[in-house]
Amino acid sequence: MEKFKTLEIVQKNPNSSVFHLHLNRPSHRNALSPDFFSEFPRALASLDQNPSANVVILYGAGDHFCSGIDLKSLNSIAERALSGDRGRGGEWLRRHIKGLQDAVTAIERCRKPVIAAIHGACIGGGVDIVTACDIRFCTKDAFFSVKEVDLAITADLGTLQRLPSIVGFGNAMELALTGRRLSGQEAKQMGLVSGVFGSKQEMDDAVGFVAEGIASKSPLAVSGTKAVLLRSRDMNLEQGLDYVATWNSSMLLSDDLNETVSAQIQKRKPTFAKL
Numbered sequence: 149m150e151k152f153k154t155l156e157i158v159q160k161n162p163n164s165s166v167f168h169l170h171l172n173r174p175s176h177r178n179a180l181s182p183d184f185f186s187e188f189p190r191a192l193a194s195l196d197q198n199p200s201a202n203v204v205i206l207y208g209a210g211d212h213f214c215s216g217i218d219l220k221s222l223n224s225i226a227e228r229a230l231s232g233d234r235g236r237g238g239e240w241l242r243r244h245i246k247g248l249q250d251a252v253t254a255i256e257r258c259r260k261p262v263i264a265a266i267h268g269a270c271i272g273g274g275v276d277i278v279t280a281c282d283i284r285f286c287t288k289d290a291f292f293s294v295k296e297v298d299l300a301i302t303a304d305l306g307t308l309q310r311l312p313s314i315v316g317f318g319n320a321m322e323l324a325l326t327g328r329r330l331s332g333q334e335a336k337q338m339g340l341v342s343g344v345f346g347s348k349q350e351m352d353d354a355v356g357f358v359a360e361g362i363a364s365k366s367p368l369a370v371s372g373t374k375a376v377l378l379r380s381r382d383m384n385l386e387q388g389l390d391y392v393a394t395w396n397s398s399m400l401l402s403d404d405l406n407e408t409v410s411a412q413i414q415k416r417k418p419t420f421a422k423l
């Protein structure tokens with residue numbers, strides 16, 4: 149497995165198909181550096197391609213989940229964009245931002261579900277990341293902030309596009325315009341997270357349980373559910389129904405379907421081939 153500077157992939161239990169991906173720069177509160185943006189899509193692609201991995205849990209190492217963009221990297225971005233011709237600098241900046249967006253969207257490109265387990269701060273770019281995740285849980289001491297507006301930035305790595313369908317348009321607008329801190333408890337009430345836990349250990353245990361449950365299901369059906377829900381989010385009802393009919397016309401009649409039916413009749417747990 150590739151070694152990363154800003155990330156660590158851990159398979160806690162060799163018999164489990166749940167893999168952990170740690171944002172691993174705790175001395176900087178897991179601030180998102182240029183190295184992170186090149187490593188993150190590679191890490192997710194490797195998990196996508198790893199037949200032993202069915203589910204990924206995303207954690208932050210140390211006291212916080214993520215402190216957002218590495219503030220020092222913003223200077224070098226500005227310097228590069230402002231050196232030389234304005235138009236060409238702007239064109240470079242547009243491509244650069246799209247590259248950063250692409251790194252976050254790697255979460256959605258991963259066919260396996262990615263679950264965010266959030267403790268401490270989840271700020272700015274951290275919110276971009278967790279809103280691209282498939283499920284979110286947090287501790288009661290977690291806090292969230294769509295902080296960009298306070299740095300004179302229009303958030304540009306996905307929060308403004310993904311947050312409204314998670315918490316509703318009005319809540320997303322209020323959070324993004326104020327940049328205010330949202331507590332773990334309020335994040336649960338708003339629907340940003342599916343559960344809030346008293347301690348990190350409690351969250352780790354509960355998230356591990358949820359992940360193992362998903363990992364025990366047909367990997368084909370799980371990846372199909374992720375793919376179809378994500379595409380349907382961006383389509384109207386008719387297009388979404390058409391898309392899932394086409395999807396299932398090629399993937400419904402799998403060995404996994406026979407296996408689940410046989411297992412139910414034989415009162416045993418089903419086993420599935422890897423994806």
Ligand SMILES: CC/C=C\C=C\CC(=O)SCCNC(=O)CCNC(=O)[C@H](O)C(C)(C)COP(=O)(O)OP(=O)(O)OC[C@H]1O[C@@H](n2cnc3c(N)ncnc32)[C@H](O)[C@@H]1OP(=O)(O)O
Pocket residue numbers: 175176177179180211212214215216217218219220225245248269271272273274295296299301304305
């Ligand atoms: C093209 C643009 C694309 C994307 C743009 C995204 C925008 C954003 O992400 S906006 C959000 C930016 N982030 C912040 O404003 C958060 C800043 N950090 C904090 O508020 C706090 O550090 C904390 C996360 C609440 C944690 O507090 P604490 O535990 O007290 O740690 P500190 O002592 O503050 O920090 C320790 C150490 O980490 C460094 N650090 C923290 N955050 C960042 C960061 N975002 N970038 C770079 N470095 C960071 C901090 O400077 C300290 O370093 P020392 O060298 O030890 O002093």
